[in-house]
Amino acid sequence: MKKITVRENGSSTISENMRNHLNVIKPDVVFNLGDYRIEGKAVMERTRKLKDLRGVFQDKTAFGSEDPERVVYSVQSCRPVSEGKEGGLFFGTSAIMPGKIGDEYLMTKGHFHQKSDRAEFYWGVQGTGILILMDRKRNTWAEEVYPGSLHYIAGEIAHRLANTGAAKLIVGACWPSDAGHNYDEIAIHGFSARLVERNGKPELVASSE
Numbered sequence: 001m002k003k004i005t006v007r008e009n010g011s012s013t014i015s016e017n018m019r020n021h022l023n024v025i026k027p028d029v030v031f032n033l034g035d036y037r038i039e040g041k042a043v044m045e046r047t048r049k050l051k052d053l054r055g056v057f058q059d060k061t062a063f064g065s066e067d068p069e070r071v072v073y074s075v076q077s078c079r080p081v082s083e084g085k086e087g088g089l090f091f092g093t094s095a096i097m098p099g100k101i102g103d104e105y106l107m108t109k110g111h112f113h114q115k116s117d118r119a120e121f122y123w124g125v126q127g128t129g130i131l132i133l134m135d136r137k138r139n140t141w142a143e144e145v146y147p148g149s150l151h152y153i154a155g156e157i158a159h160r161l162a163n164t165g166a167a168k169l170i171v172g173a174c175w176p177s178d179a180g181h182n183y184d185e186i187a188i189h190g191f192s193a194r195l196v197e198r199n200g201k202p203e204l205v206a207s208s209e
């Protein structure tokens with residue numbers, strides 16, 4: 001049976017042998033509903049530690065007292081086509097650890113998309129958190145994330161996840177393969193609001209930076 005590689009990067013591939021007429025085969029990738037890991041071919045994983053998130057949290061003293069090797073979140077993605085290819089889709093999960101730096105919840109870097117009109121779906125899988133959203137006019141708002149919550153993130157909207165619970169927050173995602181990630185804009189300007197704990201509850205407050 002001829003096997004065609006559709007993914008050029010890395011060692012993993014997704015085969016197209018399922019296209020043979022009348023074939024019924026097992027998929028190359030599964031989303032494990034036991035531990036919510038993506039397993040199979042063309043799966044990538046990236047871990048972000050505190051040392052990768054310099055400048056993200058407001059409380060520099062609290063940040064400096066933490067172990068820079070502390071894992072904040074990891075992202076798995078299944079990329080059946082090359083990054084940047086128009087018309088394809090990527091599927092992924094983000095797993096954000098519980099905890100805070102000062103009064104600010106652990107969170108992802110946040111990004112606009114490189115092709116900034118590209119939209120994305122997020123959905124809550126495990127744990128509780130907040131999806132922080134910001135438009136181009138720097139209006140910032142948020143949606144509660146919990147198992148089963150579904151979030152449509154329109155184009156031109158920056159997005160970031162924060163874990164406000166005691167367990168690991170896991171969120172699924174599906175986005176266009178040509179969306180890309182623009183982290184720089186958030187790294188330079190940040191969001192216009194921060195998610196902090198006030199009286200034991202998460203609250204969005206205007207950023208003082």
Ligand SMILES: [Fe+2]
Pocket residue numbers: 111112113120159175
């Ligand atoms: Fe995104």
